[in-house]
Amino acid sequence: MKNLFLFIGLCIALNVTAQTPYQTGMKKAFSLWEAEKMTEASQLFERISTVETENWLPFYYAATIEIIGSFGLKEEAILTAKLSKAQEFLNAASSKSENNPEIIITQALLNLAYIAFDGQKYGMTLSGKNNQLYAQALQIAPQNPRVILGKAEWEMGAAAFFGKSTKPYCDEIKRAITLGKDEKIEQEFYPKFLLKRALEVLKQCEN
Template sequence: MKKIITLLLLTISFSIFSQSKYDTGMQKAFELWGAKKNDQASQLFERIAKAEQNEWLPSYYVATIEILGSFGLKDEAKLNSKLKRAQEFLDIAKSISPKNPEIMINQALLNTAYIAFDGQKYGMTLSGKNAVLYNEALKLAPKNPRVILGKAEWDMGSAKFFGQPTDPYCKDVEKALALFEKEELPKYYPKYGKERAEEILKNCSQNK
């Protein structure tokens, strides 16, 4: 009996120690990211992902940093390098957490980075995939404000491209903003989007 208790205590102690290391690493990575040390943050998230192979968030954040850093690039080789790395880590995150709406909309954002770089080259193949991703994510998480906002923004972009009004999607942005106000999330979970929703709604009001 004593051996069993000792083994249980050792297991619990190891789990607490492991969680402590995870927390320390994640906090440091977010600090680096907040200080705009994106490469260092990405590298630290990668090390955490390799050490914590049951956690999808470190891989998700590696991908996020690479995707965001690809917007505005003029060199296609650099773009491909960043987005290839992002895709590798998104795939890891998907393998840990399948059917995750946060990962789905990040995949759509990755596709959008390609489209933003060269709409003629990538638009035909990736636009349809994005529509599917946003619709599937919305079915899985109809009250997730990032999903609602992402889909609304994508729909607005599509409407502009085809010369159609974007007003119908303003109500979806309003809905997303209301949900942002109520949102309570686990530690390290994606929390972005509220400021973006406010900015889009401001534009909606100006266009009325």
């Protein structure tokens, strides 16, 4: 859970110079998130989205927080409520930025939250959807290191579930790391590749 939080929650560019209300609000929301004040962070991202009406990022991060918070839940009603809310945020983000690979792979993460809660109930339908989502994201952005890493990690999980070797996915993880090191982030607050997380996944793959 902690690694997942670090992977998504801290994958942001915070090299902010001009302090516009949007920038100030986003920095505050990320600070709340880093302090594990998840509800406050999500609410602030949601408030920012009501002002930044054409910006997909506040919706995207609000959705991500709700998804992360659903992992480890024991009550299905609470899980469903959080993921339904996350789905609304993702739908809103997608309406602002169609065919966005970052949103697509976050949809796959949402599906994974359901599968992690009850694989027998959700695995059959959502596993196939996740395969399609990662294929779609990779087609849109074949050099996106987050997409490559996410797809490889998803396939590693499936391989491990069926008792197969995860080593065939190591090369893709290494490719993601190479691309991540060279990636240039131009949009402020855009999700950023987290090298430390990728190295942890690679270590799991090689074991």
